Amino acid sequence: GESVGLHLPTLSVQEGDNSIINCAYSNSASDYFIWYKQESGKGPQFIIDIRSNMDKRQGQRVTVLLNKTVKHLSLQIAATQPGDSAVYFCAEKWNYQLIWGAGTKLIIKP
Amino acid sequence: DVKVTQSSRYLVKRTGEKVFLECVQDMDHENMFWYRQDPGLGLRLIYFSYDVKMKEKGDIPEGYSVSREKKERFSLILESASTNQTSMYLCASDGTFNSPLHFGNGTRLTVT
Numbered sequence: 001g002e003s004v005g006l007h008l009p010t011l012s013v014q015e016g017d018n019s020i021i022n023c024a025y026s027n028s029a030s031d032y033f034i035w036y037k038q039e040s041g042k043g044p045q046f047i048i049d050i051r052s053n054m055d056k057r058q059g060q061r062v063t064v065l066l067n068k069t070v071k072h073l074s075l076q077i078a079a080t081q082p083g084d085s086a087v088y089f090c091a092e093k094w095n096y097q098l099i100w101g102a103g104t105k106l107i108i109k110p
Numbered sequence: 111d112v113k114v115t116q117s118s119r120y121l122v123k124r125t126g127e128k129v130f131l132e133c134v135q136d137m138d139h140e141n142m143f144w145y146r147q148d149p150g151l152g153l154r155l156i157y158f159s160y161d162v163k164m165k166e167k168g169d170i171p172e173g174y175s176v177s178r179e180k181k182e183r184f185s186l187i188l189e190s191a192s193t194n195q196t197s198m199y200l201c202a203s204d205g206t207f208n209s210p211l212h213f214g215n216g217t218r219l220t221v222t
């Protein structure tokens with residue numbers, strides 16, 4: 001299918017290793033942050049979210065870390081699997097709208 | 111699970127045609143959104159609606175209009191399709207400010 005984005009940063013990870021995807025956000029007043037996964041030909045799929053009164057939140061195989069001091073988010077995926085291959089976007093929610101990060105393409109090496 | 115359904119996965123239309131893209135959500139969400147996604151440009155907000163019959167312009171509303179007659183349905187209208195509107199169109203909904211948007215699988219529109 002058509003690529004979600006041209007010239008996206010790419011992260012290649014060995015199957016079974018942990019993946020860390022980073023994101024810088026823009027608005028210091030944003031207080032809600034979301035990670036999405038987008039597979040080729042599909043819409044973005046919600047993975048995990050975090051509010052600004054937290055610095056860490058865990059889900060199933062995923063962890064989001066928030067550093068408000070440097071306006072940085074990261075998504076950690078444990079024991080990366082072939083099905084994790086996708087483009088990952090962070091987003092900050094401001095009023096009714098989402099402000100999107102550029103996206104990172106995650107490639108899993110067998 | 112929230113389900114956002116877009117009526118068509120693929121559409122091919124001719125320049126000048128009027129095009130309707132339909133979106134339905136099943137979670138009684140207040141807010142609905144239309145985005146377009148283009149390689150290298152990311153997701154751009156076209157219009158959103160926070161209530162029935164209410165609409166707000168997003169970042170790129172030119173050439174588009176919307177309709178929200180019922181809470182669950184949000185339609186995007188291209189009054190006169192042009193080739194620069196060839197894109198992937200994504201509908202989304204959410205219930206409150208501090209909740210994630212849930213997206214449909216998109217409609218890939220080609221205008222020839």
